[in-house]
Amino acid sequence: MAQKKTKGIVLSRNISGEADYVCSILTEDCGKEKFIFKGLKKSLKRPKSASEPGTFLDLVYYSRDSLSINTVSEFSIFFDNSQFRKNEKTISSLYYIVDLIDSTTATSDANTSLYNLVAYGLYTLSKTENHLHFLIFFMVRYLMIQGILPELRACSWCGASTGEEFFLNRANLKLSCTKCLCDDNSISGKAVIFLQQALDKKFVNIKISQFQNGEIIPLFDSLHNYIESYFGTKLKSYKIIRQYLATDIY
Structure with missing residues (x-):
């Protein structure tokens, strides 16, 4: 041994x-x-x-x-x-993150990028008061590391990347421009802008005050549903953290 x-x-x-x-x-x-x-x-x-x-x-x-x-x-x-027990939102956010990683990560599959994301992510979580924004940021980065995040810098159909308002499909996370939009099951506005910033900026460099919780919580739900669907799992921690996040909207 x-x-x-x-x-x-x-x-x-x-x-x-x-x-x-x-x-x-x-x-x-x-x-x-x-x-x-x-x-x-x-x-x-x-x-x-x-x-x-x-x-x-x-x-x-x-x-x-x-x-x-x-x-x-x-x-x-x-x-x-x-470090996470200062309030209900912080500890519930922690349990959501560890539940996400534990439920969707294979055993004995070494991944330095994933370890660093979780390590730096939990340090950040222990200090931030912007739980919803951070969870969305973390989920986006996690999907990027796993290689299962669709192209989110341009329209998935025509490739347009500038001068357009974009719409994010809630089910498959594909991005559409106004010309290519073919359904009403989409998120637009500040949520899409925040998503695109999460791709390219460090969390500390995103101007959180520009994105209200009510504008971006549909993005959290869509990312969560996409993860559950892709990995074929149910995150038990979702219901609790969703209840706490909702209190910041109303």
């Missing part, structure tokens, strides 16, 4: 037996993996927060090819879950 080291971000936690936690962790080196923290549930010396979603860890663990779960022997926390 080989001993290894890595950094990781906890995505989910389940109780195993009387005293153990089994966690899904996005690692820097190996992608998403399962880890067991033996005895942590009843430990008086080791912090249980190490197993909570959103916690960043340095891990030393034992791995065997014939086993699907790695055994943690040592760990240290360098960013813990308490």
Whole structure:
């Protein structure tokens, strides 16, 4: 059984037996993996927060090819879950992000870009008050990394890219100009502008005040539905975060 080291971000936690936690962790080196923290549930010396979603860890663990779960022997926390507990929107946004990654990411598929997106994204989430804007930004960048985001800088049908008002189809995220628009199931206006800015700008460089929550929340719903449809999954965290986001609209 080989001993290894890595950094990781906890995505989910389940109780195993009387005293153990089994966690899904996005690692820097190996992608998403399962880890067991033996005895942590009843430990008086080791912090249980190490197993909570959103916690960043340095891990030393034992791995065997014939086993699907790695055994943690040592760990240290360098960013813990308490950073997200300042209000309901922040913690609910955290749970949505880790649910998204855990539900749609394959096991043992190393992806440095994905790890960096989640790491920098959660740091940003812990500081921002603009939860809806950040979640949309994160979802756009996630779809870009996965390579499943349609072309969003020009009309999907005629290729027009300048001098046009664009419309985003809610179902397939394809962009249409006024001439090519053939349905009324589309989003337009500020939501499309915000989407295009999310493609090219860092989150801190987007002028959030120009985009009201009521203007862009249809974009959040459309991205969410697209993700669920593409990956064939249901994100359990959606209902809660959607309720909290709605309170900022009315």
